Amino acid sequence: MKDDPASHCAAQGLNTEDGGPSPSVQRGGSRTPPRPDDGGSGHSRAPPGTHNDIPAHSSPRNVKVGSAYEFLAALKRSRNTTIDLGGRTLSFVSSSVANPDLTVLNGTLKCRSLVVEPSATNFCCRNLIFQFSQVGGAEDAAADPLVAVRGTQGVVLEACKFGDCGQGRPAASWAGDDAACAGAGLCASDGAMVLAMGCEFNRNAGAGLVADGPKTVVIAHCLWSGNNGTSGVLAQRGAEVKLERSGTCAGNRYVGMFAHGGGKIVATRVVCNDNHNDGAMAANGGSLTLDACKMVAISRSGVFVAEGSSKATVTGLEIVARSVRRGQTEPVGDGIVLRAGASCRVRGAKIDGCLGALTVFGAGSRLRASDVVVTNSRQGLRVCGGTCALKRSTLDGCAVTAIEAAESDSSVTAVDVTVKSCGGRGVHVERAALATLTKCVVERAGADGVFADGVGTVVEMEDVAVTRSTSCGVLVLNGGRAHIQGGECTDGASFGVTVEGRGTAAKISGMVCARNARSGLVAMDGAEVAATKCSVEGNAKYGGVSWGGSSSLVLEDCKVVGNGEAATFTCQGGTVTER
Numbered sequence: 001m002k003d004d005p006a007s008h009c010a011a012q013g014l015n016t017e018d019g020g021p022s023p024s025v026q027r028g029g030s031r032t033p034p035r036p037d038d039g040g041s042g043h044s045r046a047p048p049g050t051h052n053d054i055p056a057h058s059s060p061r062n063v064k065v066g067s068a069y070e071f072l073a074a075l076k077r078s079r080n081t082t083i084d085l086g087g088r089t090l091s092f093v094s095s096s097v098a099n100p101d102l103t104v105l106n107g108t109l110k111c112r113s114l115v116v117e118p119s120a121t122n123f124c125c126r127n128l129i130f131q132f133s134q135v136g137g138a139e140d141a142a143a144d145p146l147v148a149v150r151g152t153q154g155v156v157l158e159a160c161k162f163g164d165c166g167q168g169r170p171a172a173s174w175a176g177d178d179a180a181c182a183g184a185g186l187c188a189s190d191g192a193m194v195l196a197m198g199c200e201f202n203r204n205a206g207a208g209l210v211a212d213g214p215k216t217v218v219i220a221h222c223l224w225s226g227n228n229g230t231s232g233v234l235a236q237r238g239a240e241v242k243l244e245r246s247g248t249c250a251g252n253r254y255v256g257m258f259a260h261g262g263g264k265i266v267a268t269r270v271v272c273n274d275n276h277n278d279g280a281m282a283a284n285g286g287s288l289t290l291d292a293c294k295m296v297a298i299s300r301s302g303v304f305v306a307e308g309s310s311k312a313t314v315t316g317l318e319i320v321a322r323s324v325r326r327g328q329t330e331p332v333g334d335g336i337v338l339r340a341g342a343s344c345r346v347r348g349a350k351i352d353g354c355l356g357a358l359t360v361f362g363a364g365s366r367l368r369a370s371d372v373v374v375t376n377s378r379q380g381l382r383v384c385g386g387t388c389a390l391k392r393s394t395l396d397g398c399a400v401t402a403i404e405a406a407e408s409d410s411s412v413t414a415v416d417v418t419v420k421s422c423g424g425r426g427v428h429v430e431r432a433a434l435a436t437l438t439k440c441v442v443e444r445a446g447a448d449g450v451f452a453d454g455v456g457t458v459v460e461m462e463d464v465a466v467t468r469s470t471s472c473g474v475l476v477l478n479g480g481r482a483h484i485q486g487g488e489c490t491d492g493a494s495f496g497v498t499v500e501g502r503g504t505a506a507k508i509s510g511m512v513c514a515r516n517a518r519s520g521l522v523a524m525d526g527a528e529v530a531a532t533k534c535s536v537e538g539n540a541k542y543g544g545v546s547w548g549g550s551s552s553l554v555l556e557d558c559k560v561v562g563n564g565e566a567a568t569f570t571c572q573g574g575t576v577t578e579r
Contacts, residue, residue, distance in 0.1 A: 061080070061081055061082070062081070062082045062084060063078065063081055063082065063083050063084065064083075064084045064085075064086055065083060065084070065085060065086075065088075065090075066086070066088065067090065068090040068091055068092045071083065071085065071090050071092075071109075072092060072095055075095060075096075075097055075099070075102070076098075076099075077099075078099060078102060079099045079100060079101055079102070080100075080101040080102075081101070081102055081103070082102075082103040082104075082105060083102065083103065083104045083105065084105045084106055084107075085104070085105065085106050085107025085108075085109075085128075086106060086107065087106055087107055088107050088108070089107065089108040089109075089110060090107065090108070090109055090110070091110040091111070091133055092109075092110075092111050092133075093111060093112050093133070094111055094112045094113045094114065094115070094144075095111065095114055095115070096114070096115040096116070096117055097114070097115070097116045097117060097120040097123055098117045098119050098120055099119070099120060100119065100120055100121045100122055100123075101121070101122045101123075102120065102122075102123050102124070103123075103124040103125070103126070104124070104125050104126075104128060105125075105126045105127055105128070106126070106127045106128070107127075107128060107129070108128070108129040108130075108131060109128060109129070109130050109131070110131045110132075110133040111130070111131075111132075111133050111146075112132065112133055112144060113144040113145065113146060113147070113148060114130065114146070114147050114148070115147075115148045115150060116147070116148065116149045116150065116152045116155060116192075117150060117151075117152065118150060118151035118152055118153075118190070119152075120152050120155075121152060121153050121154050122153075122154040122155075122156075123152060123154070123155050123156075124155070124156040124157075124158070125156070125157050125158070125160050126157075126158040126159060126160070127158070127159050127160070128160045128161070129160070129161045129163070130146050130147055130160065130161065130162045130163070130185070131161075131163055131164055132146055132163065132164040132165040132166065132204075144165075144166075144182065144183075145165060145181045145182065145183070145184040145185065145186060145187035145206070145210065146162050146163075146165035146184065146185050146186065146204065147162060147185070147186045147187070148181065148186075148187050148189070149186070149187070149188040149189070149192040149194055150189055150190050150192065151189070151190035151191050151192050152192050152193075152194075153192070153193050154193060155188075155192065155193065155194045155195070156194075156195045156196075156197075157186075157194065157195070157196040157197070157199055158196075158197045158198060158199075159197070159198045159199065160196070160199045160200075161199065161200045161201075161202065162185030162186050162199070162200070162201045162202070162204065162208070162209075163185065163200070163201070163202040163203050163204065164202075164203050164204065165183050165184060165185055165204040165205060165206065166182065166183030166204065166205030166206060166229070180206070180207065180210055180212060180234060180236055180260075181206070181210050181212055182206050183204055183205035183206025183207075183229060183230075184204055184206040184207045184208070184209070184210045184234075185201040185202075185204040185206075185207075185208045185209060185225075185228070186199075186201065186208075186209050186210065187210040187211075187212060188210070188211050188212070188216050188218050188239070189210075189211075189212040189213045189216055189239075190212075190213050190216065191213065191214065191215035191216055192216050192217075192218075193216075193217050193218075194211075194217070194218045194219070195218075195219050195220075195221075196209070196218065196219070196220040196221070196223060197220075197221045197222065198221065198222045198223075199220065199223055199224070200223075200224040200225070200226075201223070201224070201225040201226075201228060201232065202224075202225075202226055202227055202228070203226075203227050203228065204228045204229060205228075205229040206228065206229055206230055207228055207229075207230045207231045207232070207233065207234040207258075208225035208226070208228040208231070208232045208233060208249075208252070209223070209225055209232070209233045209234070209241070210233075210234045210235075210236075211234070211235045211236070211239035211240065211241045211263065212236055212237055212239050213237050213238060213239055214237065214238035214239070215238070215239075216238070216239035216240070217239070217240050217241075217242070218235075218239070218240070218241045218242070219241075219242045219244065220233075220241065220242065220243050220244070220247065221244050221245040221247075222245050222246060222247060223243055223247035223248070223249075223270075224247065224248050224250075225247075225248070225249045225250075225252070225256075226248065226249065226250040226251045226252065227250070227251040227252065228252045228253065229252075229253050230252070230253055230254050230255070230258075231249075231252055231253075231254055231255040231256065231257070231258040231281075232249030232250070232252045232255070232256045232257060232272075232275070233249060233256070233257045233258065233265065234258045234260065234263070235258070235259050235260070235263030235264055235265050235286070236259075236260040236261045236262070236263040236286070237261050237262055237263060238262045238263065239263050239264070240263070240264040240265075240266070241257075241263075241264070241265045241266070242265075242266045242267075243257070243265065243266070243267040243268065243270050244268050245268070245269070246268070246269040246270065246271075247267070247269070247270045247271070248270065248271045248272075248273065249270065249271070249272045249273075249275065249279075250271070250272070250273040250274055250275065251273070251274050251275065251276075252275045252276065253276050254275070254276060254277045254278070255275060255277055255278045255279075255280070255281045255304075256270075256272030256273075256275040256278070256279045256280055256295075257270065257272065257279070257280040257281070257288070258280075258281050258282075258283075258286070259280075259281070259282040259283075259286030259287050259288050259310075260281075260282075260283050260284055260286045261283075261284045261285060261286065262284075262285045262286065263286050263287070264286070264287040264288075264289075265280070265282075265286075265287070265288050265289070266289040266291075267280070267288075267289070267290050267291070267293055268291045268292060268293075269291070269292045269293065270290075270293045270294075271293070271294045271295075271296065272293070272294070272295045272296070272298075272302075273295075273296040273297055274296065274297040275298070275299070276299050277299060277300045277301075277304075278298070278300050278301045278302070278303070278304040279293075279295035279296075279298050279301070279302045279303060279319075280293070280295070280302070280303050280304070280312075281301075281303075281304040281305070281306070282304075282305045282306070282310040282311065282312055282342070283304075283305075283306045283307050283310055284306075284307055284308070284310065285307075285308065285309040285310055286310050287310070287311050287312070288303070288305070288311070288312040288313070288314075289312070289313045290303065290312065290313070290314045290315070290317055291315045291316060292315070292316040292317075293314075293316075293317055293318075294317075294318040294319075294320070295317070295318070295319045295320070295321075296319075296320050296321075297320070297321070298319065298321045298332070298333040298334075298354075299332070299333055300333055300334065301333055301334040301335065301336070301337045302317070302319035302321065302333070302334070302335050302336060302351070302354070303317070303319075303335070303336045303337070303344070304334075304337045304339075305336075305337070305338045305339070305342040305343070305344050306337075306338075306339045306340060306342055307339065307340045307341065307342060308340065308341045308342065309341075309342075310342045310343075311342065311343045311344065311345075312336075312342075312343075312344040312345070313344070313345045313347075314336070314344065314345065314346045314347070314349060315346075315347045315348055316347075316348045316349070317336075317346065317348070317349040317350070317351075318349070318350045318351075319335045319336075319349070319350070319351045319352065319354065319357075320352050320353060321333045321334075321335070321351075321352065321353045321354045321355075332353070332354070332355065333354055333355060334354050334355055334356040334357075334359050335349075335351040335354040335356065335357040335358060335359075335374075335377070336349070336351070336357070336358050336359070336367070336369075337356070337359045337360075337361070338359070338360045338361065338362075338365040338366070338367055338386065339361045339362050339365060340361070340362040340364075340365065341362060341363070341364035341365055341386075342362075342365050342366075343365070343366040343367070344366070344367050344368070344369075345368045345369075346358075346367070346368070346369035346370065346372060347370055347371065348370070348371040348372070349369070349371070349372045349373070350372075350373050350375075351372065351373070351374045351375070351377065352374075352375045352376050352377070353375075353376050353377060354374075354377040354378070355377070355378045355379065356377070356378065356379045356382050357372075357374040357377045357379065357380050357381065357395070357398075358372070358374070358380065358381040358382070358388065358390075359379075359381075359382050359383075360382070360383040360384070360385070360386040360387070360388050360410075361384050361385055361386065362384075362385045362386055363385045363386060363409045364385075364386060365385065365386030365387070366386060366387050366388075367383075367386070367387070367388040367389070367390075368388075368389045369388070369389070369390050369391070369393065370390070370391040370392050370393065371391075371392050371393060372390065372393040372394075373393065373394050373396070374393070374394070374395045374396065374398065375396050375397055376396075376397050377397075377398055377399070378398065378399045378400050379398055379399075379400050379401050379402070379404060380395035380398045380401070380402040380403060380419070380422070381395065381402070381403045381404065381412065382401075382404045382405075382406075383404070383405045383406070383410045383411070383412050383433070384406050384407050384410060385407050385409050385410055386409070386410065387410070387411045387412075387413075388411075388412050388413070389412075389413045389415075390403075390412070390413070390414045390415070390417055391414075391415045391416055391417070392415070392416045392417070393414075393416075393417050393418070394417070394418045394419075394420070395417070395418070395419045395420075395422070396418075396420050396421060397420075397421050397422070398419075398422040398423065398424075399422070399423045399424075400422070400423055400424045401422065401424045401425050401426075401427075401428045402419040402422040402425075402426050402427065402442075402445075403417075403419065403426070403427045403428070403435070404427075404428045404429075405428075405429045405430075405433035405434065405435050406428075406429075406430050406431045406433050407431050407432070407433060408431060408432035408433065408456060410431075410433040410434070411433065411434040411435070411436070412429075412433075412434070412435045412436070413435075413436045413438075414427075414435070414436070414437050414438070414440050415438045415439060415440070416438070416439050416440065417437070417440045417441075418440070418441045418443075419440070419441065419442045419443070419445070420441070420442075420443045420444055421443075421444045422444075422445055422446055423446040424445070424446050424447045425445055425446075425447045425448045425449070425450075425451045426442035426443075426445035426448070426449045426450060426466070426469070427442060427449070427450045427451065427459070428451045429450075429451065429452045429453070429457050429458075429459050429480075430451075430452070430453040430454050430457055430480075431453075431454050431456075431457065432454060432455065432456030432457055433457055433458075434457075434458050434459075434460075435452075435458070435459050435460070436460045437450070437459070437460065437461045437462070437464045438461075438462045438463065438464070439462070439463045439464070440461075440464045440465075441464070441465045441467075442464065442465070442466045442467070442469070443465070443466075443467045443468055444467075444468045444469075444470075445466075445468075445469045445470060445471075446470050447469070447470055447471045448469060448471045448472045448473070448474070448475040449466035449467075449469035449472070449473045449474060449489070449492070450464075450466060450473070450474045450475070450482075451472075451474075451475050451476075451477075452475070452476045452477070452480035452481070452482055453476075453477045453478055453480055454477075454478050454479060454480055455478065455479035455480070455503065456479070457479070457480040457481070458480070458481050458482075458483070459474075459476070459480070459481070459482045459483070460482075460483045461474075461482070461483070461484045461485070461487060462484075462485045462486060462487070463485070463486040463487045464484075464486075464487040465487055465488050465490075466487070466488065466489045466490070466492075467488065467489075467490050467491050467492075468490075468491045468492065468493075469492040469493065469494070470492075470493050470494075471492070471493065471494045472492065472494050472495045472496070472497070472498045473489035473490070473492045473495070473496045473497060473513075473516065474489055474496070474497040474498070474506075475495075475498050475500075476497075476498070476499045476500070476504055476505075476506055476527075477500050477501055477504060478500075478501045478503075478504060479501060479502075479503040479504055480504055481504070481505050481506070482497075482499070482505075482506040482507070482508075483506075483507050484497070484506065484507070484508040484509070484511055485508075485509050485510060485511075486509070486510045486511060487511055487512075488511060488512040488513070488514070489511060489512070489513045489514075489516070490512060490513070490514045490515050490516065491514075491515045491516065492516045492517060493516075493517045494516065494517060494518050495516060495518045495519050495520070495522050496513040496514075496516040496519070496520040496521060496522075496536075496539065497511075497513060497520070497521050497522065497529070498522040498524065499522065499523050499524070499527040499528070499529050500522075500523075500524040500525050500527050501524075501525050501526060501527055502525065502526030502527070502549065502550075503526070504526075504527040504528070505527065505528040505529070505530075506527075506528075506529045506530070507530050507532075508521070508529065508530070508531040508532070508534055509531070509532040509533055509534070510532070510533050510534065511531075511534045511535075512534070512535045513534060513535070513536045513539070514535065514536070514537050514538045514539065515538045515539065516539045516540065517540050518539070518540055518541050519539055519540075519541045519542040519543070519544070519545045519563075519569070520536040520537075520539040520542065520543045520544060520560075520563065521534075521536060521543070521544045521545070521553060521555075522544070522545040522546075522547070522553075523545070523546045523547070523551040523552060523553045523574065524545075524546075524547045524548055524551055524574075525547070525548045525549050525551060526548070526549040526550050526551055527551055527552075528551070528552045528554075529546075529552070529553045529554070530554045530556070531544075531553070531554065531555050531556065531558055532556045532557060532558070533556070533557050533558065534555075534558045534559070535558070535559045536555075536558060536559065536560045536561075536563070537559065537560070537561045537562040537563065538562045538563065539563045539564065540563075540564045541563065541564050541565050541569075542563055542564075542565055542566055542567070542568060542569040543560035543561075543563040543566070543567045543568055544560060544567070544568040544569070544576055545568070545569045545570075545571075545574075545576075546568075546569075546570050546571075546574030546575055546576045547569075547570070547571045547572060547574045548571065548572045548573060548574055549572070549573055549574070550573065550574075550575075551573070551574035551575070552574070552575050552577070553568070553574070553575070553576045553577070554576075554577045554579070555568070555576065555577065555578045555579070556578075556579040557579065558578075560578075
C-alpha cells in the first residue's frame with residue numbers, strides 16, 4: 001500500500017491510539033495551508049443562484065451544523081473542515097463528498113446513499129450512525145450501498161454504524177459480481193483505501209462490508225458485522241480486506257466472511273457465529289487467511305473452499321458446531337470443506353461436534369493439515385477425490401469413521417496421527433483409493449481398525465499400532481492390497497490381520513500380531529499373505545490360518561508361538577508355508 005490510512009486519521013485530527021480527537025482539532029489548529037484554487041483568500045465565491053451561508057474555507061476550522069441543509073452545504077462547500085453534528089439526526093435522500101480533508105463527527109445520517117468520490121481524499125467519520133431511509137423508495141435504492149467509497153484514498157471510519165440498507169427488498173435480488181455492492185452497508189471499490197475502527201454493519205439487505213476491485217484495500221479493527229442479507233464481509237475481484245484486532249461476523253444470511261472472484265480476506269481473531277451457511281468461504285479464485293479465528297454454531301461448514309484456484313491458509317482455528325436438540329447434543333455442519341480443485345493449509349485447529357471435521361471433494365483438491373484435534377464429530381477426515389496430508393493430529397470419538405478415502409483419485413497420507421474411540425472403522429479405504437499411514441495409532445475402533453476394499457485400493461502402513469479393535473485389526477477385501485512394515489496389531493476382539501478374496505494380497509514384515517481374540521494372520525478364499533520376520537503369539541486360536549480355494553499364507557523367519565490351539569491351520573485347500 002502506498003499510503004497508511006492511519007496517518008490520514010491523524011492528519012484529520014483523529015488520534016488512532018485512543019480514538020479521541022487530537023488537540024489540534026479541539027483548538028481549531030492548522031492542518032494544511034490554503035489551497036491556490038480560491039485565490040489564497042481562504043474563501044470562494046458562491047456560484048450564481050446558490051446560498052453562501054457556509055463559505056468554503058481552505059484554512060482548517062470546526063463547523064457545527066443544525067440541519068440537513070447546513071450539513072449538505074458544508075459537504076459541498078468546505079475543505080479542511082471538521083463538521084460536528086452535535087448528536088443530531090439528519091435526513092436526506094442522497095449526497096456525495098468530493099472535497100478533500102473533511103471530518104464528520106457525532107450524529108446520525110438517515111439517507112438512501114452517500115458517495116465518497118475519488119477527490120475526497122482523507123475523508124474521516126467518527127461516531128456516526130448511517131441508517132437507511134426509505135425516501136425515494138426501496139426499489140430506487142436497489143443498486144446502491146448505504147455508503148460507497150469510490151477510489152478514495154485515506155478514508156478513516158471510527159466507531160461508526162451502517163445499518164438497514166435496502167430493507168424492503170429480498171436479499172436474493174442482489175447476486176453476482178456486478179451487484180455485490182447493492183444493499184451493502186459500506187462498499188469500497190475502484191482502488192479505494194479505507195481504515196475502519198470499531199465499526200458495526202447490521203441488518204443490511206446485501207453484505208455488511210464489501211471491498212470490490214483491484215487495489216481496493218479495507219483494514220478493519222474490532223469490526224462487528226451481523227444479520228446482513230448475504231455476507232458479513234465480502235472481498236471480490238482482486239480487493240483485499242484485513243480484519244485485525246478481533247471482530248465478529250454473526251447471524252448473516254449466507255456467509256460470515258466471503259472471498260470471491262480473486263478477492264482476499266486476512267482475518268485475525270475473528271469470531272463467526274451462527275451464520276446460516278458458512279463461517280468463512282472462498283470461491284472462484286478467492287483467498288482466505290485465518291489466524292486464531294473461531295467458528296461457532298455453523299449450519300453448513302466452518303470454512304468452505306470451493307472451485308479451482310480458491311485457497312485458504314488457516315492457523316489456530318477453532319470450530320464448535322454441536323447443537324442441543326431435545327436435550328441431546330448432536331453434530332451439525334462440517335468443519336473444513338474443500339471442493340472442485342480448491343486447496344487449504346491448516347496449521348493447528350480444534351474441531352468439535354461436526355458431521356465431517358475435514359472433508360475433501362473433487363479431483364485436484366488439496367488439503368495439508370497439521371496439529372489438528374477432532375472431537376465428538378461424526379467423521380474425522382473424508383476424502384472423495386483429491387488428496388490430504390495429515391500430521392501430528394488426533395481424531396477422537398468419531399461416531400462413524402475417523403479416516404475415509406474413496407474414489408480412484410483419492411489419497412490420504414497420515415503421519416503421527418492418533419485415531420481412538422471411533423464408533424465405526426478407524427481407517428476406511430475403498431474404490432481404488434490410497435492411504436499411507438506412518439507412525440500412527442488406531443485404538444478402540446468400533447469395527448475394523450484398518451479396512452481396505454476393492455481392486456486398486458492400497459493401504460501402506462509403517463510403524464502403525466492397531467490395538468483393541470472391536471472387529472479385525474486389519475481387514476483387506478475384494479482385490480485390495482496392504483503393505484505393512486513394523487508396528488503391531490494387538491488385543492483385538494476378532495482376527496489380527498485378515499485378507500480375503502482372489503486377487504487380494506498383503507505383504508507384512510516386522511509386525512507384532514498378538515493377543516487377538518481369534519487368530520493372528522488369516523488368508524481366505526484365494527487371498528495371498530506373505531509375512532516376514534513377524535511375531536505372531538498369544539492369539540486365542542491360531543497363529544496363522546489359510547482357508548479355502550488357493551489361499552496362501554507364507555511365514556518366513558517368523559516367530560509363531562503361544563497361540564491357543566495351534567501355530568497354523570489350513571482348510572479347504574488353503575496352504576501355509578513356513579521358511
